[in-house]
Amino acid sequence: AVVISYSWGARGLETYFYQNHPIIGELYRLHQSGQANFVGAIATISSDQESEMKRNSMMGAQIAKWNLGADGVVLTKYAGGAPHTDMFETALQCEALGVKTVALTSDTASDSRAESALLINTKEVNAIVSHSEGSDVRFQLPTVERIIAGNSEVADILSGLSELTPAALCGIANNQGASRLQPIIY
Structure with a gap:
């Protein structure tokens, strides 16, 4: 398994998906076929x-x-x-200007309850797509003889693991829309 060590939460967000954003790609495809009018992408930073x-x-x-x-x-x-x-603040600002908003968010709630999945929940932002990070799923790991890591500290951490969540595996959980996981309410 390719395990990530470069992100504080081991989110596994690869550079590839910033350069080949699945949602932007799909909107552009819909634009080319005349099904949507894709006018551009806006990159913002967090503070x-x-x-x-x-x-x-x-x-x-x-x-x-x-x-x-x-x-x-x-x-x-x-x-x-x-x-x-x-x-979510951007979503609120867009909705206040009359721009309909869809927010793609990840379900990071450790209790796996739908009510806990969103950090912010407002009536103004009512189109939310939540993809799972699989926090309730565990993969059991076999013992390995050799670990290749960027440094000895990471190798020591990885050598003691007996299970992983999907969010710790490269490419499983994806905040750009390429994730195949989905939360299901029973």
Whole structure:
């Protein structure tokens, strides 16, 4: 298994999906076939300062509405925490401007309850696609003789593992829309 060690939460978000974003690719395909009018993509950054977060979110929404003339937006993000909060603030700003919004978010709730899946839940943002990170699934690992890692500290950590969650495996959970996991409410 290819296990990630370069992300704090072991999210496994490969550079490939930033360069070949599945949702942007699908929107462009729909644009080419005449089924949608894809007007562009807006890259924003996350901030741990509330004033910067609100400014960045407002600017992203304003660009979508006034510069691109978008009727709707699809929001994705990297990881969670501040990016998650920023994404929902951007969604609120877009909805306030009349731009319909869909937010793609990952289910990181450790209790696997639908009510816990969203960090932010508002009536204004009501089109949310939640993909699972498989936090309730565990893969049992066999003992391995050899570990190849970027440094000895990572090798030591990996040598003691007996199970992994899907989020720790490269390519399983994907915040850009390439994930094959999906949460199911029973």
